[in-house]
Amino acid sequence: MSELWSKEDELAILDMIDKWAEQELRPIAQEHDHNDIYPADLVEQMKELGLFGATIGQDWGGMGLPASIYAKIVIKVASVWMAPGGIFNSHLIQASAIERCGTEEQKARFLPRMAIGELRGGIALTEPNAGTDLQAIRTTAVRDGDDYIINGSKTWITNSINGNSLAVLVKTDLNAVPAHKGTSMFIVETKDADGNFLPGITVSKLTKLGYRAIDTAEVTFENVRVPAANLIGGEEGKGFVQAVGGLELGRINVAARGAGIARGATELAARYAQERQTFGKPICQHQAIQLKLGEMATKVEAARLLIEQAAAKYDAHERCDMEAGMAKYFASEAGVFCANEAMRIFGGYSYSVEYDIERFYRDAMLMCIGEGTNEMQRIIIAKQLIERNPV
Numbered sequence: 001m002s003e004l005w006s007k008e009d010e011l012a013i014l015d016m017i018d019k020w021a022e023q024e025l026r027p028i029a030q031e032h033d034h035n036d037i038y039p040a041d042l043v044e045q046m047k048e049l050g051l052f053g054a055t056i057g058q059d060w061g062g063m064g065l066p067a068s069i070y071a072k073i074v075i076k077v078a079s080v081w082m083a084p085g086g087i088f089n090s091h092l093i094q095a096s097a098i099e100r101c102g103t104e105e106q107k108a109r110f111l112p113r114m115a116i117g118e119l120r121g122g123i124a125l126t127e128p129n130a131g132t133d134l135q136a137i138r139t140t141a142v143r144d145g146d147d148y149i150i151n152g153s154k155t156w157i158t159n160s161i162n163g164n165s166l167a168v169l170v171k172t173d174l175n176a177v178p179a180h181k182g183t184s185m186f187i188v189e190t191k192d193a194d195g196n197f198l199p200g201i202t203v204s205k206l207t208k209l210g211y212r213a214i215d216t217a218e219v220t221f222e223n224v225r226v227p228a229a230n231l232i233g234g235e236e237g238k239g240f241v242q243a244v245g246g247l248e249l250g251r252i253n254v255a256a257r258g259a260g261i262a263r264g265a266t267e268l269a270a271r272y273a274q275e276r277q278t279f280g281k282p283i284c285q286h287q288a289i290q291l292k293l294g295e296m297a298t299k300v301e302a303a304r305l306l307i308e309q310a311a312a313k314y315d316a317h318e319r320c321d322m323e324a325g326m327a328k329y330f331a332s333e334a335g336v337f338c339a340n341e342a343m344r345i346f347g348g349y350s351y352s353v354e355y356d357i358e359r360f361y362r363d364a365m366l367m368c369i370g371e372g373t374n375e376m377q378r379i380i381i382a383k384q385l386i387e388r389n390p391v
């Protein structure tokens with residue numbers, strides 16, 4: 001895929017994203033974040049930029065970007081305002097599940113509409129009682145003629161209010177051993193042509209510390225009918241594998257969001273440290289501040305390099321669960337570290353809602369939780385380390 005994109009193409013895309021982020025995201029970020037207002041205008045701009053089809057193959061009307069270029073786009077967006085990236089990031093995780101695991105009929109039916117943003121979605125795995133332990137989900141889908149009937153509750157589902165489709169992980173066999181063999185994934189078009197939720201679907205918006213302005217909700221399914229033709233891959237029992245199989249790209253994406261937050265916070269701090277004076281000189285001339293900036297800048301670069309390494313392996317179709325895990329773990333922690341240090345550099349003004357840095361501070365922690373918590377990342381890395389170094 002990546003050979004379709006020359007260095008000039010890459011630079012042109014990144015330049016376009018750079019201008020868009022500075023001109024359209026930066027000016028509205030604080031107001032939308034503080035008031036938790038969905039940035040509907042940005043959705044239209046994302047359609048024009050092709051972002052809803054960024055990683056969808058060109059055969060299906062997408063741009064077919066390699067992970068390496070996609071990650072750079074995500075870093076740039078998150079370095080200005082992380083939240084709107086979720087509108088296309090979660091959507092593309094759903095698209096990737098269909099592209100990787102769907103039948104040819106499902107790819108033809110859904111991907112072209114997803115690539116242009118007509119169908120916009122996300123992925124519904126987590127339940128009130130099951131996040132890390134996905135095999136413990138309780139939402140069920142029971143076959144009824146040509147349909148399945150879904151019952152259950154999902155929580156923390158991004159894009160579930162403003163989007164119109166979800167990939168939903170369910171149990172089709174509650175007694176399967178091991179439990180993951182009883183899981184399946186469905187594409188659920190959640191709204192009718194008028195934009196109303198299908199009978200039986202209710203959503204309840206969650207109020208969040210950060211990642212605001214983007215809809216994250218609890219979604220309840222009560223006897224919701226879904227065509228059997230929407231069972232991803234056409235076969236029951238594959239849901240868990242389909243969900244975790246996409247996590248490498250998902251982890252590179254979350255790593256890029258963490259790296260973007262780290263970069264954005266460091267840039268804000270570097271600028272502020274030159275403007276703010278104490279004891280007759282800019283604070284960037286005090287060694288205590290230089291030590292912070294030096295460490296922050298180093299983490300930003302290290303995060304970027306780990307992401308590049310993971311993305312290059314992913315694009316070369318090599319196994320990269322360890323590399324993607326390292327990138328996700330390190331870059332998300334770098335986001336938290338740099339936002340935290342930037343807060344100290346801003347001193348009392350870090351607490352003012354007039355400065356962007358408090359938003360970076362509130363947004364950063366999410367990257368340590370999503371796409372597999374950082375506790376789980378270290379366990380995955382350690383298991384891989386042992387597997388790759390047998391005695």
Ligand SMILES: Cc1cc2nc3c(=O)[nH]c(=O)nc-3n(C[C@H](O)[C@H](O)[C@H](O)COP(=O)(O)OP(=O)(O)OC[C@H]3O[C@@H](n4cnc5c(N)ncnc54)[C@H](O)[C@@H]3O)c2cc1C
Pocket residue numbers: 090122123124125126129130131132133155156157158159208211216366369370371372373374375376
């Ligand atoms: C803003 C936001 C948006 C989200 N968007 C989505 C979305 O679009 N779709 C979706 O499906 N989900 C989404 N999530 C949910 C997210 O993926 C889960 O919160 C995450 O997977 C963790 O699950 P949990 O919250 O149930 O934590 P738990 O699984 O209860 O974990 C709690 C703690 O225990 C640790 N832990 C658990 N098991 C182990 C173990 N075996 N070994 C060591 N430590 C362990 C965890 O690392 C964590 O520290 C979102 C969450 C948030 C906050």
